[in-house]
Amino acid sequence: MSRATFFEVEILDAKTKEQLCFLDKVEPNATVGEIKSMFHKSYPQWYPARQSIRLDPKREGIECSSLLTLKYHPLFIYLYSPGISGMLPAERIFWQGHVRRLVDVFLTEYAGPLFIYLLFYSRLPFIYEEKDEFTTSPHTVVHLAGFCHSFHYVKRLIETLFVHRFSHGTMPLRNTVKNCFYYWGFTAWLAYFINHPLYTPPLYGDQQVHLALYTFLVCEIGNFSIHLALRNLRSEGSKMRKIPYPTKNPFTWLFFFVSCPNYTYEVGSWIGFTIMTQCLPVGLFTLIGFFQMTVWAKGKHHMYLKEFKDYPTLRMPIIPFLL
Known part of the structure; x- marks a missing residue:
């Protein structure tokens, strides 16, 4: 034996x-x-x-x-x-275990902007003048902007819970604080002006608002489609890297030209939101976000090139044929 x-x-x-x-x-x-x-x-x-x-x-x-x-x-x-x-254990946040159910870092980052924006949209006391408390804006674009902003972060929350598969198990707490300061601070700044009683609609009226709205919605759908495609690229628990390719979903065809179309669609969404609201803080938020996502996209693009010898040469990091 x-x-x-x-x-x-x-x-x-x-x-x-x-x-x-x-x-x-x-x-x-x-x-x-x-x-x-x-x-x-x-x-x-x-x-x-x-x-x-x-x-x-x-x-x-x-x-x-x-x-x-x-x-x-x-x-x-x-x-x-x-x-x-x-x-110290408190200096890192976990994706898994009981801590995830209490303090999930991405839920913290994305739930904040959702609620902060709605505080300004509702014109709660101490935000604007007393006569404007709990009033609503007469401009349709303000209500559309509130819908779009809420839709974006609700989508992010859903993706965090049900779509994303995280490559790393932990994240430094300082990054969480920095990200919350960025998302929450910018949300309060842009929401203050968009929902202000003295806010004026875009220069070209409904045509500008509708075009921007369509751009925003298309890019949001595209962003979600890419996240689904990336999720299906590998099974749960696997860390094996694969080259992402377009699927039958037309929104994924951007993979023919860029390595990180999720960032391309994300920037497109905020460009649409900027055009819709014609608000300077939104434009600055979009510009800073574009610079940061370009850095991330370049890093991922170079990682693909280094890891896969047969990686498609036509692809650029974030903007087709340019960047």
């Missing part, structure tokens, strides 16, 4: 080389994900998403689906996690 063989694995801190724990009865062909789960049982505060398993402390972490094949590797493994090396 064959006897089952198990290994005892020593987990070391990748920075200090100090011993963290021993894992006994580890199967010879255990995956990295299984090792992380076993370590999580010993240290419940370190979710698997916060762990980076390495056979060499100077190398990158190994994918969760990878087999360790312990009989061919040293029986000690280095583990890197910001928290283990001194960062």
